[in-house]
Amino acid sequence: MSPDAALPLTGERTVPGVPEENYWFRRHEAVYTALRDRCTGARVLEAGCGEGYGAGMLAQVAAAVLALELDPLTAAHVARRYPRAGVARANLVALPVRDGGCDAVVSLQVLEHLWDQERFLRECLRVLRPGGELMLSTPNRLTFSPGRDTPLNPFHTRELSAAELGGIVRDAGFADVEVHGLHHGPRLRELDALHGGSLVDAQVAVALRGGEWPAGLRADVESVAAADFELRHEGVDASLDLLVFARSPMSARPLSGREVTGKWLC
DSSP states (O other), X not given: OOTTOOOOOOSSSOOTTOGGGHHHHHHHHHHHHHHHGGGTTOEEEEEXXXXXXXXXXXXXXXXXXXXXXXXXXXXXXXHHXXXXXXXXXXXXXXXXXXXXXXXXXXXXXXXXXXXOHHHHHHHHHHHEEEEEEEEEEEEBHHHHSTTOSSOSSTTXXXXXXXXXXXXXXXXXXXEEEEEXXXXXXXXXHHHHHHTTTOHHHHHHHHHHHTOOOOHHHHHHHHHOOGGGEEEESTTGGGOSEEEEEEEOOXXXXXXXXXXXXXXXXX
């Protein structure tokens, strides 16, 4: 694989540069764009970096970025393609970072894949300095798997509503918890109407039947930009994805005393 080659699509992550995948890539890119300025000059830990495009974006403005990924082939790809970000393999319920070592923890579209979400959030709190910020996104259960107790996506272990997400973040010990929702903007709402009421459902239908993409649908999906999405605090229950901002309390808390070896520490 060349340094610029894309990772294969597995259904578990999205990758840039694939026309049929562009909607999902831009949907994720919109959230990275929304939080990018909050990472300016910060020591950032990205917990679960996937293909690495987000770590590459954040590394353009952050003081340092450490991107974590468990899969060895994916981690190697990120290290080759996004050299400005540090990369390490790690289990996200045991972050390889010292207590209070980070200014910010970013984790987008990862929480829903984890079996022990509460433990992961406690680890995020541990590695953040007092006043450090958690920025975490996950699909909105109410719209992603409507009317179901189990997720539609086989790679997801547990999806959350806005109230549930805010609750487990607060229970982990975070303060100043705010939950925002990602929505289609005007252009995407027009495309929804054009494709039977839902651009997402139109794409899913093609994937399920395994046929050729209709030319009009493929062109519309390929045309989607990050700016076509809107991040809002109101109407969060009707949103596509949830984005939570929260802070580590300024008051002192007991630390684990964990020592971490290696050249890269947040």
